[in-house]
Amino acid sequence: MIDIIKEYFRNSISTGFWKYFSDCKLEMLLNSKTTITNDSNQLMMIYQQFTVSIDYLYQVYIYFERNLEFLYQHLPNASLEFRYYLEKLQNLLMNSITLRSSTDTMTFRKILYMFFEKDFKSFIKLKEQVYKGDQEDEEEDEEDDLELSIQDIDLKESLFITLCRKLHRLNIINLSEDIFTEILYKKIFQYIEEKCQGNYEERFLDDTLQFCNNVLFKWLSMIILSGGQPQESDQLFKQWKTRFEFSIYENFAQQRVLELFSMIMHYPSSRPALEDLGVCFQKIPIRQVLIQHLSSVIGQRLLQPGAQTTDIISQYISTIQSLRIIDPSGSLIQTVGRPIKQYLAQREDTIRCIVSIFTDDTNELHKEFMNFRDNDTAELQEEESTILEYDHYLDDLDDQGNFEKSLQWVPLNNDNFNTNKKSSDDMFDNLVQIYESLDLFVNEYRSMLSERLLSAENHFDNALVEKEITNLELLKLRFGENSLHQCEIMVKDMTDSKRLNNLIHKEMGSVNKGVYETLILSELFWPSSALKDTLEPFKYPKEIIAQMGLFSKEYERVKAPRKLINRYDFGRVELELVMENGNTKEFTVSPIQASIISLFSSEGGDSESQVKLTLDQMCSALECKNKEQVRKKLQFWIANQVVKEVNGVYQLNVKDSSDTVSMAEVVDGDYVHGDSDEDTDSEDDVIIVEEQEEEKSVSEKEKEEKMRVIENFIIGMLTNFKVLTLDRIHNMLTMFNSEQYSSTQQELKQFLLKLINEEKIELNNTEYKIKN
Amino acid sequence: MADSHSVAKRLQSELMNLMVSASPGVSAFPEGDNIFNWIGTIKGAPGTVYDNLDFKLKLTFPTDYPFKPPVVKFETSCFHPNVDQNGNICLDILKDKWTPIYNVRTLLISIQSLLGEPNNESPFNTYAASIWENQEEFKKVLLKKYQEATGITI
Numbered sequence: 011m012i013d014i015i016k017e018y019f020r021n022s023i024s025t026g027f028w029k030y031f032s033d034c035k036l037e038m039l040l041n042s043k044t045t046i047t048n049d050s051n052q053l054m055m056i057y058q059q060f061t062v063s064i065d066y067l068y069q070v071y072i073y074f075e076r077n078l079e080f081l082y083q084h085l086p087n088a089s090l091e092f093r094y095y096l097e098k099l100q101n102l103l104m105n106s107i108t109l110r111s112s113t114d115t116m117t118f119r120k121i122l123y124m125f126f127e128k129d130f131k132s133f134i135k136l137k138e139q140v141y142k143g144d145q146e147d148e149e150e151d152e153e154d155d156l157e158l159s160i161q162d163i164d165l166k167e168s169l170f171i172t173l174c175r176k177l178h179r180l181n182i183i184n185l186s187e188d189i190f191t192e193i194l195y196k197k198i199f200q201y202i203e204e205k206c207q208g209n210y211e212e213r214f215l216d217d218t219l220q221f222c223n224n225v226l227f228k229w230l231s232m233i234i235l236s237g238g239q240p241q242e243s244d245q246l247f248k249q250w251k252t253r254f255e256f257s258i259y260e261n262f263a264q265q266r267v268l269e270l271f272s273m274i275m276h277y278p279s280s281r282p283a284l285e286d287l288g289v290c291f292q293k294i295p296i297r298q299v300l301i302q303h304l305s306s307v308i309g310q311r312l313l314q315p316g317a318q319t320t321d322i323i324s325q326y327i328s329t330i331q332s333l334r335i336i337d338p339s340g341s342l343i344q345t346v347g348r349p350i351k352q353y354l355a356q357r358e359d360t361i362r363c364i365v366s367i368f369t370d371d372t373n374e375l376h377k378e379f380m381n382f383r384d385n386d387t388a389e390l391q392e393e394e395s396t397i398l399e400y401d402h403y404l405d406d407l408d409d410q411g412n413f414e415k416s417l418q419w420v421p422l423n424n425d426n427f428n429t430n431k432k433s434s435d436d437m438f439d440n441l442v443q444i445y446e447s448l449d450l451f452v453n454e455y456r457s458m459l460s461e462r463l464l465s466a467e468n469h470f471d472n473a474l475v476e477k478e479i480t481n482l483e484l485l486k487l488r489f490g491e492n493s494l495h496q497c498e499i500m501v502k503d504m505t506d507s508k509r510l511n512n513l514i515h516k517e518m519g520s521v522n523k524g525v526y527e528t529l530i531l532s533e534l535f536w537p538s539s540a541l542k543d544t545l546e547p548f549k550y551p552k553e554i555i556a557q558m559g560l561f562s563k564e565y566e567r568v569k570a571p572r573k574l575i576n577r578y579d580f581g582r583v584e585l586e587l588v589m590e591n592g593n594t595k596e597f598t599v600s601p602i603q604a605s606i607i608s609l610f611s612s613e614g615g616d617s618e619s620q621v622k623l624t625l626d627q628m629c630s631a632l633e634c635k636n637k638e639q640v641r642k643k644l645q646f647w648i649a650n651q652v653v654k655e656v657n658g659v660y661q662l663n664v665k666d667s668s669d670t671v672s673m674a675e676v677v678d679g680d681y682v683h684g685d686s687d688e689d690t691d692s693e694d695d696v697i698i699v700e701e702q703e704e705e706k707s708v709s710e711k712e713k714e715e716k717m718r719v720i721e722n723f724i725i726g727m728l729t730n731f732k733v734l735t736l737d738r739i740h741n742m743l744t745m746f747n748s749e750q751y752s753s754t755q756q757e758l759k760q761f762l763l764k765l766i767n768e769e770k771i772e773l774n775n776t777e778y779k780i781k782n
Numbered sequence: 783m784a785d786s787h788s789v790a791k792r793l794q795s796e797l798m799n800l801m802v803s804a805s806p807g808v809s810a811f812p813e814g815d816n817i818f819n820w821i822g823t824i825k826g827a828p829g830t831v832y833d834n835l836d837f838k839l840k841l842t843f844p845t846d847y848p849f850k851p852p853v854v855k856f857e858t859s860c861f862h863p864n865v866d867q868n869g870n871i872c873l874d875i876l877k878d879k880w881t882p883i884y885n886v887r888t889l890l891i892s893i894q895s896l897l898g899e900p901n902n903e904s905p906f907n908t909y910a911a912s913i914w915e916n917q918e919e920f921k922k923v924l925l926k927k928y929q930e931a932t933g934i935t936i
Contacts, residue, residue: 722801729809730821730838746797746812 024106027063028114053128060125061173067103068176074099100181122186127193129170130229134197136166137225167232174236183233190233194226198258202265210273210280215262215289222258227251256294263290267300270332271307277328284335291336300336304346313353319363323441326350330440351444361454364441438488452493453537455485459497460540463504464580475504499535506530514564526557530565530574545579548634550601551608578602587652597650602643605632610653610662622661716750721765723747725780733777736762786845793817793843796886808890810841818843822854822890830898831921835928839893840869841886851880854889859931861924863900863911871896872906 078099082092177183201221206214234247266273266287273280273287290296312325329350333343354360442451459478466474478501486494507530533541550558562574583604585597599607609631610621628644629637644660647653654663720743727734727742734742740758743751753761762778765771772781794817800810810822822839826832838857844850854876856869864872873896875884884892905911913920929935 719798719802726801726809727811730811730823731813742812745815746794746817747801 027067053124056121056124057128060121061169064173064176064180064182067180071099071103071180074103097181104181104185119186119189122182123189123193126186126190130190130193130197132166133170133229134225137228171232171236174233178236190230194230194254195257195261197226198222198254199261202258202262206262206265206283207269208272210269210276210283213282213286215286218258218262219255222254226254230254259290259294260296263287263294263296264299266290267296267303270300270304271311274325274328274332277332280332281335284332288336288338297342301342301345305349308346308350313350319354319357319359320367322350322354322357323360323363323367326354327441354444360444361451362458364444365451365455365458368438442488448489448493452485452489452497456497456500457537457539459500460537463500464540475501478504496535499532503531503535504529510565510568514561514568517568518560518564526554526561528561528565528574533575541577545602546634546636546639547578548602548605548632548640550578550605595652599646600643602632602639603646606640606643607647607652610660622659624659628660717761719750720747720753720761721770723751724762724765724778725770728771728778728780733774733779735776736778739778789843789845789847790817792848793886799885800887803887805887805891808887808894810839810886810890813840818845820852820886821857822886824890824894824897827894827898831917831924832897835924836932837897839890841889848882848885851876851884852886852889854893859927860897861907861910861927862897863902863905863907863914864896865910866906870906872901872904 075096078095079092082095174183177186198218202214202218205218230250231247234250235243266283269283270287273283277284291300308329312322326347330343330347333346334340336342442448445451463474463478468474482494482497482501485497507528510530511527531541549555558576562576565574566572578601581601583599583601585599585604585607587595587597587607597603606628609623609628623631625637625641625644629635629640632640634640644653648655651663653660723743723746724739727739731738736755736759739762740755743753743758762771762773766773769781771778793812797812797817807825807827808823810820813819813821820841820843822841824837824839826835826837828834836858837860840855840857842853844852854871856865856871859867860869866872871893873893875889875892900911900914902911902914910920910923913923925935
């Protein structure tokens with residue numbers, strides 16, 4: 011019986027079905043990868059034929075169904091439910107059509123796909139038109155059925171629903187689930203991509219969801235709800251909806267995660283996009299993907315030798331702020347931030363950059379730094395006291411309140427188990443946390459402060475000092491009073507110097523006030539690097555020495571028992587050179603440059619006797635041992651065409667020059683031994699012809715310090731063991747000073763060679779010993 | 783047994799301390815691989831008869847250091863009222879006066895100053911104690927003994 015039906019289906023129904031499409035170019039559907047083809051007429055035709063053919067199938071099916079039902083009722087020993095036979099019938103029918111040949115299977119799927127897609131498209135078009143209302147001119151499409159009135163739309167929809175109902179009966183809906191799923195996904199992805207990509211300044215998530223609700227789910231409901239029992243399909247529809255919503259979140263999040271790095275770069279204008287991502291983050295598990303992707307992009311794009319430290323820091327700050335929007339618990343940033351922190355810690359200029367970012371009042375973050383309020387400290391204190399209470403709780407189990415508090419404890423997330431420090435909202439704290447200790451920061455700040463103070467144009471400028479005092483006060487709030495004591499003294503030196511200068515000049519009845527000024531620095535409180543000798547000693551012109559002597563004497567009288575030690579290498583001199591032709595030229599130079607040019611000044615304005623000096627003569631006049639140094643400083647005057655050189659003899663450039671070098675203003679530097687104060691004034695700030703010494707960062711100095719300890723260890727070993735081989739030294743350093751010693755044997759050999767050159771140790775064959 | 787790890791840690795930090803701080807005339811370093819055995823070097827202080835003489839010492843730390851003092855012995859034979867033939871030293875802080883406040887550095891400095899200021903009340907070496915008053919003769923004997931022990935003539 012079944013075989014006969016099968017045969018019938020296969021031979022006549024199938025042929026009947028496919029006959030509907032005989033006029034359509036079905037191969038067109040097969041050939042094009044997607045069903046979107048240009049030939050809309052063909053598509054239209056297939057669409058219509060499909061509708062008709064489904065009608066045909068439906069009628070056949072209904073006929074058979076009725077007969078089947080009749081048979082079933084008259085079958086005395088039906089062991090199975092009617093439903094089973096019905097399904098059998100559906101399969102038989104469908105198989106006869108689609109399984110005729112492999113091409114047919116494919117073609118049928120294509121037709122279905124085309125059918126749903128086409129209907130979906132026109133549905134969206136209509137919906138969009140309805141949404142847009144009349145305010146927008148609709149893009150006219152090839153589809154003429156777009157020009158439909160509301161009734162037409164209703165009609166069209168009801169036609170679609172009717173068709174769907176038939177498809178349900180024929181079980182074709184079940185077969186084509188993946189088809190309309192694909193169509194819907196494609197639309198969602200396309201929608202998200204079109205709307206959101208590259209645009210971070212608006213929120214799109216709700217918008218996307220709403221679009222899906224209004225359009226996609228409507229269409230879906232027409233398909234799903236048209237079939238079978240209302241309750242069942244309701245249930246089904248809900249499942250579909252949940253599934254789609256999840257996919258929307260997932261896809262949306264994926265899209266956003268891919269752009270996260272750019273979003274961070276655009277922070278804070280990308281805030282809406284970040285908030286969207288935050289919503290997704292709470293709904294679906296994108297954590298791992300996000301971390302992986304962002305970390306790899308950061309590794310590729312940010313943590314590169316080519317990136318400037320300041321850029322890395324500001325991106326790091328944005329990253330913290332952005333990720334906090336996505337994940338307020340702060341565990342994301344712990345994980346993502348770790349490699350950035352580690353990378354920054356390796357860079358030598360990081361501290362310097364951080365300190366300058368926060369103390370530079372043109373920087374955005376300076377505001378945040380300034381905003382540090384007392385209630386932050388209060389919060390911290392509160393936190394501390396909570397901890398204390400917990401301790402208390404341990405002793406006193408009856409305390410119900412504390413017991414409840416302790417119940418609020420939240421386990422640490424997997425990702426942040428090794429950093430239980432609570433990530434702070436304060437960016438400065440976040441940056442400071444890159445380092446283990448505050449001391450590094452304070453040291454670097456101190457060194458920058460000394461630089462800023464010493465290189466200032468006018469040391470007695472109140473604004474300068476006031477700004478530094480504000481910074482200091484803010485730092486004190488964070489780091490505590492004690493750690494910044496030295497810096498305070500440094501700033502105080504500035505104001506004290508001003509006062510002392512006034513006082514001393516008044517005492518001396520000096521007319522030189524404002525002409526000769528001294529900056530008095532407390533040696534012990536300034537970083538030693540700032541005050542270290544930069545030049546070989548040389549002698550100032552005698553008028554200046556006399557002036558210095560007077561000042562120092564007066565200082566020692568006023569501030570006994572303190573002593574003033576003058577620094578020959580610091581300071582700034584403002585010079586006015588009066589040329590032979592009466593022209594004057596003004597220069598601001600370092601003391602040594604001023605001293606050199608003063609050698610050329612002809613005494614008593616006797617212009618006939620040109621002063622001619624060799625380098626050696628100059629050196630002896632300056633009592634300077636370092637010829638190279640004098641030569642270099644002389645370059646400044648040569649470059650400025652004040653001095654010229656002829657066969658190793660230097661003289662003033664007569665062409666437009668000569669003569670009286672009058673010291674218009676001299677500012678000089680010195681410092682004091684003894685228990686505190688000293689004096690100095692700034693350094694070469696000069697139009698530099700000479701090379702400038704490179705700044706050594708604090709960490710570099712640390713390295714030196716480390717090597718000094720290693721040296722001590724080596725000397726200590728050799729003192730006690732007389733002779734040692736390279737091997738033994740290396741082993742003992744590794745064993746007893748593993749914290750600081752990390753060199754290879756080869757590096758150690760280099761270092762020992764350096765010590766040999768410094769005549770501290772010597773090498774006999776393979777054994778090192780102390781040099782006597 | 784005390785926790786030998788924490789003792790080793792303490793000795794490690796004492797070594798660091800000794801290496802980075804300037805302690806003229808005294809030095810010490812772990813011998814070989816064992817941080818519990820150290821070799822020390824003391825230079826006689828200027829102005830004493832021991833001026834310019836180098837003495838090697840052996841320091842052995844107990845596992846309950848610093849609660850017990852280390853055993854300190856002269857390796858270089860030392861002619862001194864409070865040092866015996868075998869290099870044992872009679873010094874109160876090495877015995878009952880020891881407290882954990884002392885460390886290798888202070889110990890070495892104490893021994894260094896003991897050289898110049900012996901305690902003649904309870905001598906280990908009675909001969910040395912008897913001629914201590916005569917510094918010239920003492921020095922002569924000391925240098926002779928030192929040369930015998932080290933082969934170095936001063």
